[in-house]
Amino acid sequence: MSRQRASAFVPGHVTAFFSAHPAERPAAAGSRGAGVTLTDGVTVRVSAAGGAGEPDALDESGSRTVNGEAGTIGAVEDVLAELGTADVDVAVETELPIGAGFGVSGAAALGAALAANDALDRGRFENDLVRIAHEAEVGRGTGLGDVVAQARGGVPLRLEPGAPAVGELDGIPATGRVEYVTFGELSTEEVLGGDTASLSAAGEDALDRLRADPRLPTMMDAARAFAREADLLVPEVAEAIAAVEESTAEADGDSGGHGAAMAMLGRTVFALGTGLSDAGYDPERCRIDAAGARLVER
Amino acid sequence: MSRQRASAFVPGHVTAFFSAHPAERPAAAGSRGAGVTLTDGVTVRVSAAGGAGEPDALDESGSRTVNGEAGTIGAVEDVLAELGTADVDVAVETELPIGAGFGVSGAAALGAALAANDALDRGRFENDLVRIAHEAEVGRGTGLGDVVAQARGGVPLRLEPGAPAVGELDGIPATGRVEYVTFGELSTEEVLGGDTASLSAAGEDALDRLRADPRLPTMMDAARAFAREADLLVPEVAEAIAAVEESTAEADGDSGGHGAAMAMLGRTVFALGTGLSDAGYDPERCRIDAAGARLVER
Numbered sequence: 001m002s003r004q005r006a007s008a009f010v011p012g013h014v015t016a017f018f019s020a021h022p023a024e025r026p027a028a029a030g031s032r033g034a035g036v037t038l039t040d041g042v043t044v045r046v047s048a049a050g051g052a053g054e055p056d057a058l059d060e061s062g063s064r065t066v067n068g069e070a071g072t073i074g075a076v077e078d079v080l081a082e083l084g085t086a087d088v089d090v091a092v093e094t095e096l097p098i099g100a101g102f103g104v105s106g107a108a109a110l111g112a113a114l115a116a117n118d119a120l121d122r123g124r125f126e127n128d129l130v131r132i133a134h135e136a137e138v139g140r141g142t143g144l145g146d147v148v149a150q151a152r153g154g155v156p157l158r159l160e161p162g163a164p165a166v167g168e169l170d171g172i173p174a175t176g177r178v179e180y181v182t183f184g185e186l187s188t189e190e191v192l193g194g195d196t197a198s199l200s201a202a203g204e205d206a207l208d209r210l211r212a213d214p215r216l217p218t219m220m221d222a223a224r225a226f227a228r229e230a231d232l233l234v235p236e237v238a239e240a241i242a243a244v245e246e247s248t249a250e251a252d253g254d255s256g257g258h259g260a261a262m263a264m265l266g267r268t269v270f271a272l273g274t275g276l277s278d279a280g281y282d283p284e285r286c287r288i289d290a291a292g293a294r295l296v297e298r
Numbered sequence: 299m300s301r302q303r304a305s306a307f308v309p310g311h312v313t314a315f316f317s318a319h320p321a322e323r324p325a326a327a328g329s330r331g332a333g334v335t336l337t338d339g340v341t342v343r344v345s346a347a348g349g350a351g352e353p354d355a356l357d358e359s360g361s362r363t364v365n366g367e368a369g370t371i372g373a374v375e376d377v378l379a380e381l382g383t384a385d386v387d388v389a390v391e392t393e394l395p396i397g398a399g400f401g402v403s404g405a406a407a408l409g410a411a412l413a414a415n416d417a418l419d420r421g422r423f424e425n426d427l428v429r430i431a432h433e434a435e436v437g438r439g440t441g442l443g444d445v446v447a448q449a450r451g452g453v454p455l456r457l458e459p460g461a462p463a464v465g466e467l468d469g470i471p472a473t474g475r476v477e478y479v480t481f482g483e484l485s486t487e488e489v490l491g492g493d494t495a496s497l498s499a500a501g502e503d504a505l506d507r508l509r510a511d512p513r514l515p516t517m518m519d520a521a522r523a524f525a526r527e528a529d530l531l532v533p534e535v536a537e538a539i540a541a542v543e544e545s546t547a548e549a550d551g552d553s554g555g556h557g558a559a560m561a562m563l564g565r566t567v568f569a570l571g572t573g574l575s576d577a578g579y580d581p582e583r584c585r586i587d588a589a590g591a592r593l594v595e596r
Contacts, residue, residue, distance in 0.1 A: 114471050125512045126452070126469040153589065154424070168463075171424040173412050175593040214423045291451065291589035295473040 005047040006118035009296045010107035011037040011153060011289035012096045013146045014180070014263035014270050016219055017226035019203030020144055020196040021161040026135035030161030031145035032207050034219050036270070037153050038178055040286040042094040042104055043296070044076075044111030046119045049087050062089040066098075066108075075109035078136035083124070085116040095284075099185035101266020103146030109133040110147050110293050118295055126151075127164035130293075134163040141189045153292025155219070157210065172214050175290065179283035180263065180270040183236040188265045191232070202229035216258055216272055223261035237262045240269040240281065247279035303345040304416035307594045308405035309335040309451060309587035310394045311444045312478070312561035312568050314517055315524035317501030318442055318494040319459035324433035328459030329443035330505050332517050334568070335451050336476055338584040340392040340402055341594070342374075342409030344417045347385055360387040364396075364406075373407035376434035381422070383414040393582075397483035399564020401444030407431040408445050408591050416593055424449075425462035428591075432461040439487045451590025453517070455508065470512050473588065477574040477581035481534040481565040489530070489563050500527035514556055514570060521559035535560045538567040538579065545577035 018033030049062045064072045073092065080086045090112060096102040110133040117124045124132075134147040149156040152169055160168035191199075206222035224241060227233040244260040260271040260279075269276065276283040316331030347360045362370045371390065378384045388410060394400040408431040415422045422430075432445040447454040450467055458466035489497075504520035522539060525531040542558040558569040558577075567574065574581040 117471060121513070123511060123513050124471075125455070126471050129471065154592070157423070164468075165466075170426075170462075173415060173422075173424050173427065173593055175595065213421060215419070215421050290592035294452070294588035295471055297473060 004119055005045070006115040007043060007045045007296050008111040008114035008293060009041055009043050010111040010150050010293040011039065011041040012102040012104070012107060013037050013149045014101055014268065015145065016223035016261055016264070017203050017206040018145060018158070018264060019200035019207070020192060023162075026138040027131055027163040028161070028166050029138045029144065030134070030148070030158065030163070030167055032158050032161055033145055033203055034155070034157045034207065034210055035149055036155050036178060036272070037150060037289040037292065038102070038286045039289045040096055040284065041289065042092060042096065042107035042111055044108060044115050045091040045093075046112065046115035047089045048119055049089055060087050062087050064090050066092045067094065073105055073108045074140040075105050075133070075136040075142060076112045078139060079109050079113045079132055080116055082132050082136070083113065083116050083120075083122050085120050085122070088116055088119065097182045097268075099187075099266065100182040101186065101263035101268045103143055103150060105140070105142040106133065106137045106146035107150055109136045110150055114293060114295055131163035141192055143188060144192065151293045153289050155216070155288060157214070172216060172219065174216055175288055177273055178270060178286050178288060179274065179276040180268055181240060181276055181281050181283045183234070183267040186234070186266050191265050199230040199232070202226050205229070220258040220261050220272065224259065227262045232264065233262060234267050236267060237269045240276065240279070243279040243281070244271055244275040248275060251278060302417055303343070304413040305341060305343045305594050306409040306412035306591060307339055307341050308409040308448050308591040309337065309339040310400040310402070310405060311335050311447045312399055312566065313443065314521035314559055314562070315501050315504040316443060316456070316562055317498035317505070318490060321460075324436040325429055325461040326459070326464050327436045327442065328432070328446070328456065328461070328465055330456050330459055331443055331501055332453070332455045332505065332508055333447055334453050334476060334570070335448060335587040335590065336400070336584045337587045338394055338582065339587065340390060340394065340405035340409055342406060342413050343389040343391075344410065344413035345387045346417055347387055358385050360385050362388050364390045365392065371403055371406045372438045373403050373431070373434040373440060374410045376437060377407050377411045377430055378414055380430050380434070381411065381414050381418075381420055383418050383420070386414055386417065395480045395566075397485070397564065398480040399484065399561030399566045401441055401448060403438070403440040404431065404435045404444035405448055407434045408448055412591060412593055429461035439490055441486060442490065449591045451587050453514070453586060455512070470514060470517065472514055473586055475571055476568060476584050476586060477572065478561065478566055478568040479538060479574055479579050479581045481532070484532070484564050486563045497528040497530070500524050503527070518556040518559050518570065522557065525560045530562065531560060532565050534565060535567045538574065538577070541577040541579070542569055542573040546573060549576060
């Protein structure tokens with residue numbers, strides 16, 4: 001029985017640090033690292049067009065919008081093709097900036113997988129849908145670890161790279177506010193397409209530190225060290241990190257956070273607690289998302 | 299830095315069917331099967347008493363309440379002992395009936411693990427806390443698969459038994475209403491302590507059916523067949539299942555559900571959608587819980 005319409009919400013994900021692990025098989029490719037999933041995220045609405053789900057309609061794409069304007073996302077198209085649902089109408093909506101380190105493309109791919117599976121009653125397991133979205137994202141070169149983290153929610157640690165049943169996840173138990181400020185885009189494809197050896201060495205160091213002490217202050221410390229060592233820090237973000245540090249030292253108090261760090265890969269700074277507000281920025285505010293990707297009522 | 303207080307929410311879990319897999323090592327023991335996690339659940343509040351967290355205070359238990367009255371839960375005590383936090387005060391609150399198939403003891407154990415770890419800054423990974431709660435529940439004989447399901451949320455499938463990194467989980471992507479009616483208690487310890495061979499054979503059959511077709515109607519069908527084959531069906535529940543079936547057939551419509559089934563192990567009937575209301579019962583109403591166990595604001 002096909003429901004014909006379905007919606008999914010997928011949290012945004014800021015990566016604190018990572019190491020890149022390419023592989024022949026997209027399900028085995030991925031990243032190790034840590035990050036934070038956000039209650040700001042991506043909603044994907046899928047509805048069946050006239051002949052939706054019919055095998056002979058597969059060549060015809062349905063309508064595609066991103067925030068109300070016509071637009072396609074490569075990984076979303078690959079997911080729909082894999083599920084044999086290219087003919088559905090898909091609307092992607094997000095309050096997150098695109099290309100700024102929030103994993104919007106991965107979220108859109110995973111949301112499309114969940115919503116299309118439900119709308120056209122494809123009968124896939126959740127892990128299978130996560131794998132399909134992960135493979136699409138890896139195939140397009142737009143991300144390596146966002147999809148599995150977004151499927152999980154919370155503060156995910158990617159201990160082994162890859163899709164469900166290949167990779168391995170854990171998490172730091174945490175709740176609380178997240179603040180972020182974005183200064184612009186940074187090309188994930190460009191960084192991941194370049195030489196990632198020294199970046200990955202820095203990411204492995206950071207993960208070792210966090211494995212030895214799975215606490216948020218350690219994650220934020222490790223994230224700052226990673227950004228410096230991997231030479232990814234952009235000036236506006238460095239300035240904001242310094243401002244948060246200075247304001248915390250002055251206040252000599254507990255902002256509920258542990259300084260700020262750069263979102264990989266974007267010109268974005270994020271803080272747990274009220275660090276960016278306290279430092280005089282006017283950040284977006286959301287929370288750690290406990291649930292991870294999920295179907296939602298239409 | 300110790301926060302001194304923390305709260306966690308853990309969803310209730312009704313098991314649709316299961317097979318029992320005892321093992322020497324508690325982390326390897328568990329069950330295969332499927333179930334539904336509920337937005338009705340258990341909240342556990344932990345606060346440090348005077349000398350909380352000090353090694354020399356470990357022998358003294360803090361206060362313990364269940365729904366406001368003095369009371370202890372064995373698995374909770376084992377979790378606190380394992381974390382070295384027996385001296386904290388613990389308040390367990392739930393709207394769920396106890397001993398009626400909702401996994402309240404497992405939820406209390408997992409909630410205590412999350413909250414005690416946070417309140418006293420024990421710095422454990424999430425998987426580690428789930429393992430500790432799972433081992434406590436298994437050790438007490440009060441459950442086999444609730445804890446790992448409750449940690450995950452949604453509609454969890456336990457494909458392989460055991461704690462994280464030993465067992466294997468997947469899920470059926472779903473959202474929606476859940477209704478339930480409880481007619482009384484059923485002793486989990488008694489059923490699990492008896493001969494579980496034919497029960498487990500029925501549970502494996504049910505899981506095979508669901509693996510071949512991971513859809514909610516199939517899960518509910520398989521659950522009904524399991525209750526019959528395992529000879530666990532109690533008269534009040536059988537009557538309610540029949541009433542829902544009859545009312546659905548009469549309405550010839552879609553109640554958003556797929557009949558009703560028995561919650562394992564309790565004198566409880568549950569339905570997805572509005573099946574029990576439609577059949578004239580006055581059920582408790584909640585929803586599928588998307589998030590699984592999580593820290594919450596105090």
